Amino acid sequence: MKYKSQKVAYWFFALSMLLLVLQITYGFIMGFARIGMDGMHDFIPFNTARAVHTNLLVVWLLSGFMGAAYYIIPEEAQRELVSVKLAYVQLISLALVGVTAIVGYHFNYWEGRKFLEIPRPLDYLVVLNVLLFLGLILVTLFKGKRKTTTALVLSMGLLFAALLYLPGMLPFDSQVMDSFFRWWVVHLWVEGVWELIMGGILSFLLIKLTGVDREVIEKWLYVIVGITFLSGVLGTGHHYYYIGVNKIWLIVGGIFSALEPLAFMAMALFAVNMYRKGEKKHPNTLALYWTLGSAIISFVGAGLLGFAHTLPQTNLYTHGTLVTAMHAHLAFWGAYAMIVLAIISYSLPNLTGRKLYESPRGLAAFWLANIGMVGMTIAFGVAGVVQVYLERRLGMEFMEVQKEISIHFVVLILCATIFTTGIILYIIDFYKYGKPSDEALEQSAE
Amino acid sequence: MLSKKQARAFFLGGTTVTFLIFIGLTIFSFSKEQDQSNYEAITDQVVRGKTLWEKNNCMGCHTLLGEGAYYAPELTKVIDRRGENYIKAVLMNPVPWQPNDRKMVAYGFSEQEADDLIAFFDWIDDIDLNGFDRIVSPLAKDKINN
Ligand code: HEM
Numbered sequence: 001m002k003y004k005s006q007k008v009a010y011w012f013f014a015l016s017m018l019l020l021v022l023q024i025t026y027g028f029i030m031g032f033a034r035i036g037m038d039g040m041h042d043f044i045p046f047n048t049a050r051a052v053h054t055n056l057l058v059v060w061l062l063s064g065f066m067g068a069a070y071y072i073i074p075e076e077a078q079r080e081l082v083s084v085k086l087a088y089v090q091l092i093s094l095a096l097v098g099v100t101a102i103v104g105y106h107f108n109y110w111e112g113r114k115f116l117e118i119p120r121p122l123d124y125l126v127v128l129n130v131l132l133f134l135g136l137i138l139v140t141l142f143k144g145k146r147k148t149t150t151a152l153v154l155s156m157g158l159l160f161a162a163l164l165y166l167p168g169m170l171p172f173d174s175q176v177m178d179s180f181f182r183w184w185v186v187h188l189w190v191e192g193v194w195e196l197i198m199g200g201i202l203s204f205l206l207i208k209l210t211g212v213d214r215e216v217i218e219k220w221l222y223v224i225v226g227i228t229f230l231s232g233v234l235g236t237g238h239h240y241y242y243i244g245v246n247k248i249w250l251i252v253g254g255i256f257s258a259l260e261p262l263a264f265m266a267m268a269l270f271a272v273n274m275y276r277k278g279e280k281k282h283p284n285t286l287a288l289y290w291t292l293g294s295a296i297i298s299f300v301g302a303g304l305l306g307f308a309h310t311l312p313q314t315n316l317y318t319h320g321t322l323v324t325a326m327h328a329h330l331a332f333w334g335a336y337a338m339i340v341l342a343i344i345s346y347s348l349p350n351l352t353g354r355k356l357y358e359s360p361r362g363l364a365a366f367w368l369a370n371i372g373m374v375g376m377t378i379a380f381g382v383a384g385v386v387q388v389y390l391e392r393r394l395g396m397e398f399m400e401v402q403k404e405i406s407i408h409f410v411v412l413i414l415c416a417t418i419f420t421t422g423i424i425l426y427i428i429d430f431y432k433y434g435k436p437s438d439e440a441l442e443q444s445a446e
Numbered sequence: 447m448l449s450k451k452q453a454r455a456f457f458l459g460g461t462t463v464t465f466l467i468f469i470g471l472t473i474f475s476f477s478k479e480q481d482q483s484n485y486e487a488i489t490d491q492v493v494r495g496k497t498l499w500e501k502n503n504c505m506g507c508h509t510l511l512g513e514g515a516y517y518a519p520e521l522t523k524v525i526d527r528r529g530e531n532y533i534k535a536v537l538m539n540p541v542p543w544q545p546n547d548r549k550m551v552a553y554g555f556s557e558q559e560a561d562d563l564i565a566f567f568d569w570i571d572d573i574d575l576n577g578f579d580r581i582v583s584p585l586a587k588d589k590i591n592n
């Protein structure tokens with residue numbers, strides 16, 4: 001690392017790892033409930049487990065993005081963070097708000113809107129927290145010696161992500177409008193501004209890992225995020241087909257969302273080509289694995305599996321079934337979880353000064369986690385397709401169908417165990433690196 | 447070959463244009479003539495039902511309008527499927543409802559709360575869902591099969 005203040009990033013990453021473990025725990029609770037083992041029902045009913053599972057996912061990813069920004073922005077702007085103290089305040093308040101929300105979910109304190117369950121009073125605290133974060137990042141960027149495209153795209157992504165949180169706080173009497181604006185947050189996050197964040201981190205990593213010229217990488221970054229917004233904004237329409245708004249969305253959403261995979265394809269081609277082109281072979285092969293892996297798996301999970309149910313004719317049957325859960329898992333994993341694990345793998349040796357570049361444990365973590373997640377996706381997928389066929393084509397009762405498909409959740413749990421083994425190995429590696437240290441300043445291979 | 451400047455112009459231009467169209471379509475969708483949701487028919491009771499729906503995070507197990515969780519039955523058209531009395535029994539049950547072993551939370555709602563939720567479902571039932579209503583309604587099953 002080049003700047004002392006980059007060390008803050010470590011603690012955001014550590015928080016991420018902790019919340020990831022909790023997220024997975026609640027995933028297992030739901031998996032077991034689905035095969036009839038819901039002994040926890042009285043304390044943690046399915047809806048609690050689900051809200052905790054998805055919210056922890058969002059919070060650990062955000063914490064990872066914030067850590068990434070605290071690592072990347074000083075380096076790109078070539079100066080220390082404006083205030084390290086405030087960054088720690090921000091970290092602690094993020095953790096506190098997150099934990100309060102999660103605890104509240106166990107006591108029926110929530111809003112009951114999928115992914116946005118955080119109750120209104122806590123929303124305001126989230127907003128304050130994010131404002132503090134953005135202030136620190138943006139002031140550092142603008143006081144810095146240079147404003148690179150990578151830093152701008154990353155910061156823009158974070159800024160828009162914050163702004164887009166606001167439509168989710170509007171109150172409505174109509175369920176239809178509620179749902180409509182919920183997608184301004186959920187869809188425009190994952191298929192819009194979060195892609196800027198992913199693109200920014202990806203471009204930083206590619207510059208560092210492949211040694212390809214910054215100008216070339218950043219030009220393509222603009223093209224990719226250009227395609228993202230061009231398709232993704234109107235692509236929001238794929239959530240408006242069947243919620244009670246005008247049919248025009250069937251056409252608009254259908255066409256534009258069908259183009260969305262192009263952005264993910266561009267991302268994958270971009271990463272692989274830059275890797276091929278690169279002369280410099282950075283010794284941190286694990287970081288390279290996670291980086292290329294993220295670009296490729298996001299194309300499969302978001303691009304291909306998203307496309308599989310995005311046309312109105314298909315979505316009519318798959319809307320709100322386990323097919324959606326299949327896509328959701330691999331898309332989140334590839335695009336956002338893996339990019340966070342990539343930046344952690346890249347930055348840990350630089351932050352701590354320990355160069356455990358080719359640890360067999362790290363490699364095993366990569367493969368087990370990915371094989372497990374692909375297996376889970378297949379299990380969800382088979383369950384989903386059977387569900388759609390039996391319930392929506394043959395007209396069988398919902399619960400009868402659930403009994404037919406419960407076997408696939410046994411498979412899900414087995415694959416989830418492989419996945420979890422991978423994550424545990426990753427976290428052991430994380431732990432073995434030890435704490436960040438000033439001795440690591442400048443001595444790294446960057 | 448494309449320059450970085452052109453790439454940036456593509457990004458900024460494309461984003462601005464699609465975003466403006468998006469806003470335009472949103473305003474269009476919520477104009478009075480285009481309403482498919484019987485917005486005018488939302489009574490205080492429907493709103494109370496919606497509040498109960500949200501306060502208890504029913505969406506954490508069920509889907510409604512195809513959104514939510516995949517653990518318990520889709521509730522769009524539930525009145526068609528089950529009738530009001532059945533639904534009341536589910537909602538007012540003091541112990542977990544579980545006709546097929548899978549448990550619902552035991553809410554033990556009062557009669558009035560149950561009525562509010564039913565009014566909410568009733569409002570949902572009348573929304574024109576561009577064809578999805580037929581997929582999830584048993585009253586239209588014959589239409590699916592043929
Ligand atoms: C990294 C990017 C993506 C992530 C993380 C993601 C994640 C998700 C999640 C979590 C849902 C469920 C949302 C909810 O019901 O509240 C969802 C739904 C959906 N996604 Fe994606 N997605 C991504 C990209 C895409 C792309 C590129 C497409 C299309 C090509 C797509 C198509 C869909 C469709 C059609 C639905 C609605 C499913 C339904 O009707 O139940 N997604 N996605």
Ligand code: HEM
Pocket residue numbers: 023024027028030031034050053054057324325326328329332333337412413416417419420514515516517
């Ligand atoms: C390893 C153990 C895991 C298990 C057993 C698990 C299981 C589940 C289950 C059962 C659901 C609920 C589906 C339903 O409504 O019936 C769910 C939802 C979800 N999980 Fe996981 N999960 C795991 C890990 C993960 C990971 C690592 C991610 C992110 C990368 C993730 C992202 C999600 C998302 C986004 C949803 C919401 C899906 C939707 O609404 O369509 N899960 N998970």
Ligand SMILES: [Fe+2]
Pocket residue numbers: 187191235236238239
């Ligand atoms: Fe979407």
